[in-house]
Amino acid sequence: MLLMPSAVITTAQASDKYEKLANMCSACHGQDGSNAFNTIPDLKWQNREYLISQLHAFKSGKRQDITMTKVAQLLSEEDMLRLADHFYAGKKDSSE
Ligand code: HEC
Incomplete structure (x- = not known):
């Protein structure tokens, strides 16, 4: 059977996009968020609220970084x- 419920397809695409994003972050920040650079x-282990607020700040231009502004x-x-x-x-997202 080739037919799939559309909800399944949508979820698969969303998680594919998310995984690509997470891989991009990991290239710099490290697979589990700690890195040697x-x-x-x-x-x-950074606070979740802090991470979100910093991403907002990069996206809005409140916080500027040549890389992170573009990424955000x-x-x-x-x-x-x-x-x-x-x-x-702080761990690899393998549970989804
Ligand atoms: C090319 C390397 C690179 C990539 C890719 C990258 N980052 Fe960053 N990130 C940095 C650098 C460098 C900084 C420090 C910026 C500064 O000095 O203000 C930073 C800072 C941050 C901060 C703020 C941390 C703090 O302690 O204030 C967050 C949150 C963050 N990145 C999240 C992400 C996420 C999420 C992704 C993927 C969507 C990502 N980064 C992709 C290099 C990168």
Whole structure:
């Protein structure tokens, strides 16, 4: 059978997009949010509210960074919440 309920397809696409985003963040911030680069902050165990507020600040231009300003512009509100959950949890998102 090739027919799938559309809700399943929508969820699969959304999680695919989210995974690509999370992989991009991990390239700099580290797979679990901790990294070895001197100039990149660890996100691991950072407060969830703080992560969200900083992403908002980058997107709105209140906080400026040559990289993060561009990155935040790619993120929807939902992406920010999910990514904050992801890095707050401090572990690879393998449970979904
Ligand atoms: C090319 C490298 C790079 C990528 C990719 C990247 N970041 Fe960043 N991120 C940085 C750097 C560098 C900073 C520090 C910016 C500054 O000094 O203000 C930062 C800062 C942050 C901060 C603020 C941390 C703090 O302690 O204040 C958050 C939150 C954040 N990034 C989340 C993300 C998320 C979520 C993604 C993926 C959507 C992402 N970053 C992708 C390099 C990156």
